[in-house]
Amino acid sequence: MKDSIELTSSVLPNHMHCCTCTCVPLSVRPMKGRIIPPCHCLFKIESFSTLSKASVENYTSEEFEAGGYQWTLSIYPTGNKKKDGQHHISAYLNLMVSSSSSFPVGWEVNAIVNLFVYDFLRDEYFSYQDASTRHFHMLQTEWGISKFVDLVSFNDHSNGFLIEDACVFGAEIFVIKPPSKREHLSMIHEPPLLSYRWKFDNFSKVNLEKYESELFPAGNYRWKLVFYPNGTIEGKGNSVSLFLTVDTSSLPSNTKLYAHCILRVKDQVKGQHAETKFYRHFSSSNPTWGSRTLVPLATFKDPTKGFLEANSCILETEIKVLGLVKPL
Template structure:
């Protein structure tokens, strides 16, 4: 197997943390016997991380072929059992950290540089030839080798393409869309729950106004509620409409309208948006305020479809 870029210890000092590596740990007892054995390195059993199988190899006296003498070398191997296991042209990108345990301080030390490693057919191994110098490792005051035992570990965070990718297509100079609804017999319909306007076309899409004369949710019994709703049958699948909207109840005397302004992504999952407490019932029923004339109120919406959000 080919090895990846080997980064010397002197370039990046190690850092410790209390939390153990989340993917793999293994303990070596009688480390001195492993160092004296004829085997050049010890390779762990396979373990899973990020949907792939890996092994961790430790060179107790260093990987001499990679100038790792007088050091411990550590390598992570991506297991590719056969060419059919991966699609043609496959690649795996992962953030990798290799660890050694400090028994005295109860900390796991690694370089923690958050480097992204690129694994592919010609490079299925990445490691550090000079992971730790043997003098420091064997010094009992450093805590890495206690009673001839040591612990190594690995974390591998595979970077996968996002499953949810969107793009926003803005509309150049979107037209201002307008709808007016005169709601008659307000007092006679005060105790019904919800009224829906006629369907109206705006921006090539169908819309409704939803009016709750006695309020909705937190506005129930204390305010009027008004919402804009898109007809979901009029929008393409997997599409959201990015909308800037004003909803209002008109003051028919002084022009001091009650209104709310918002931005919302209208879609089949979220077709409705508006205000639950647009205007207090006490205010709309006050004849001096001008919101009711001949028991009728005027509801309006002005909005622009600023853009379309679609899946890539």
């Protein structure tokens, strides 16, 4: 046996936050094991028997980061007597408030926390896997389990927790943040179907990249069609492109329209129209949607296809505003 004890802690990368906690005896529940190590902190103790005989009540790891906060893991080798933990190993997670300036007045951190002990024989990390949310706040910055592992079971080598006087503990902290996105969808009962027809004349004389229809009303909003006779983006030079766009000045503040739309180029002879259908949110930041390759140019200009009659084409849209989306 070594005359000194060696305590090493390794902090692993973390991507989640931690929370408030208080001592909750969970040892009445069976532990469950897993192969994957805890993702935030591993804490190895060598010469555990020497630590348990030392005068220190507990040993605390170095600080580690989890979810933007600093934490420590404390191990009581003979139990936290103040919390009725005698004859057990006690384990506690501490939120280091003094190490961060990100705590506003009245702060609270909510998290799911798991504490682990390693089984060397089975190569698994055991915990109670309690999914309860822990609440950290100014008056409660610590959470733990006073009766984490009873010492009889811990010292029994057949359980694998203490091998050659060494043991490993760990922690995971999953902070529950407020939703980054809150939306309220208000569906419209029996929304009307609104349509618009645009006859585009003198197609052979087009000399602009795009053409816009006049504004037309659909519901309580104004819209227009945008037509690219020679296509745009991947449709440029090989297709006609057609888009529907909402006049953003007609939209209420912070409101999106959830709509079902049809864009159509009419076959004026056989009625075999070219069209695209879509469900889409229209908003001030995303007011336009459509098709860059609605009809191949060769097909569009083919006189047998009926899209161009007397040098004119007919562009149509149908719009049904199904609901309004606003932030909560």
